[in-house]
Amino acid sequence: GQNIDQPTEMTATEGAIVQINCTYQTSGFNGLFWYQQHAGEAPTFLSYNVLDGLEEKGRFSSFLSRSKGYSYLLLKELQMKDSASYLCASYGGATNKLIFGTGTLLAVQP
Amino acid sequence: SAVISQKPSRDICQRGTSLTIQCQVDSQVTMMFWYRQQPGQSLTLIATANQGSEATYESGFVIDKFPISRPNLTFSTLTVSNMSPEDSSIYLCSARQGAGTGELFFGEGSRLTVL
Numbered sequence: 338g339q340n341i342d343q344p345t346e347m348t349a350t351e352g353a354i355v356q357i358n359c360t361y362q363t364s365g366f367n368g369l370f371w372y373q374q375h376a377g378e379a380p381t382f383l384s385y386n387v388l389d390g391l392e393e394k395g396r397f398s399s400f401l402s403r404s405k406g407y408s409y410l411l412l413k414e415l416q417m418k419d420s421a422s423y424l425c426a427s428y429g430g431a432t433n434k435l436i437f438g439t440g441t442l443l444a445v446q447p
Numbered sequence: 448s449a450v451i452s453q454k455p456s457r458d459i460c461q462r463g464t465s466l467t468i469q470c471q472v473d474s475q476v477t478m479m480f481w482y483r484q485q486p487g488q489s490l491t492l493i494a495t496a497n498q499g500s501e502a503t504y505e506s507g508f509v510i511d512k513f514p515i516s517r518p519n520l521t522f523s524t525l526t527v528s529n530m531s532p533e534d535s536s537i538y539l540c541s542a543r544q545g546a547g548t549g550e551l552f553f554g555e556g557s558r559l560t561v562l
Contacts, residue, residue, distance in 0.1 A: 368548045379539065379553040380490070387548065424489055428548050434505075435480070435541075435551050440489040 339363045341438035343425045348444045349415055357410045357441045359425030367428040370435065371399050371410045374422045383410065383423075412443075420445045449474050451554035453540050459560045460530050467526045468557045470540030475520035478543040481513075484556070485536045493538075496523040530561045 340362040349355040361369065368387035372380035386392055386401035386408060398411040410423055425438040450473040460466050470479070479496040494502040494515055502515035517523040527534055540554040 370551070379555050382550050382552075385548075385550065422489075426490075426551075433478075433548055434492055434495065436492060437482075437490040 339427060339429050339434075339436040341425055341427060341436065343423075343438045343441050345439065346442045346444070348446060349412075351415055351417060351445055351447050353415050354411065354413050355415060355443065357412075357423050357425075357443065359408045359410070359438060361406050361408070361425070361427045361438075363406075363427040363429035363436070365429045366403065367433055369399075369401055369408045370426045370428070371397075371408075372424040372426060372437075374424060374440070376421075380424055415445050417445050417447070419443065448550075449476055449542050449544060449552045451540055451542055451552055453538075453554035453557050455557055456555060457558040457560075459562060461562060462531055464530055465526055465528045466530065466559060467524050468538055468540070470523045470525070470554055472521045472542050474544070476542040476544050477520070478545075479517060479523045480541045480543075480551070481515060481523070481525045482539040482541060482553075483536050484539060490539065493525070496525075527559065530559070532561045535559060535561045 343359040371383040374380040384399035391400045396413045401408045422440040422442050424440045426435050452471045481493040482490040492505050493508045494504040496515050496517040498517045514526045537556040537558050539556045541551050
């Protein structure tokens with residue numbers, strides 16, 4: 338089966354750094370995704386980790402530890418437009434279904 | 448990448464009726480999926496739409512309630528049958544170009560409100 342946990346809500350200040358954690362239990366794990374979703378819009382792809390370590394892409398970085406079943410998304414130099422839900426999702430199982438966590442609603446304050 | 452179009456984008460429906468959502472991808476894709484996102488919630492996988500055969504449903508979802516078609520590699524439909532207010536949700540079509548792992552692309556979603 339697949340089980341994904343992440344905090345429900347977080348608040349951070351414009352210009353700061355925030356880390357959103359995600360733990361997962363996925364049989365046949367094949368990788369972990371982070372998506373961003375603004376209210377009323379479709380999710381958009383942020384990052385994909387399949388190997389342990391840190392993947393950096395501009396202001397966003399994502400980390401994966403397969404042995405610990407743990408990932409985090411790091412957002413630097415926060416901007417107001419970063420206020421959104423951040424969805425952790427894992428690939429697993431025989432058919433590589435992408436299963437989403439509950440999402441973390443990030444509020445960036447001035 | 449793949450661009451996914453869904454229609455209708457939103458609709459208001461009466462209890463007991465059925466509505467079919469269409470999903471069109473601008474390129475041939477191997478995998479297509481349907482998700483539901485209830486208000487304030489994350490995405491829940493309904494089923495994998497299989498080309499030329501019956502869809503594979505997740506626990507809690509059945510074909511009689513959510514019949515799915517996928518006649519070719521670029522198109523799929525999801526029907527929400529005998530709707531009740533609990534079916535009020537956003538329904539999202541998604542696609543992946545490979546059979547393995549890789550980015551999942553999403554349509555803009557179809558927001559259904561059932562009165």
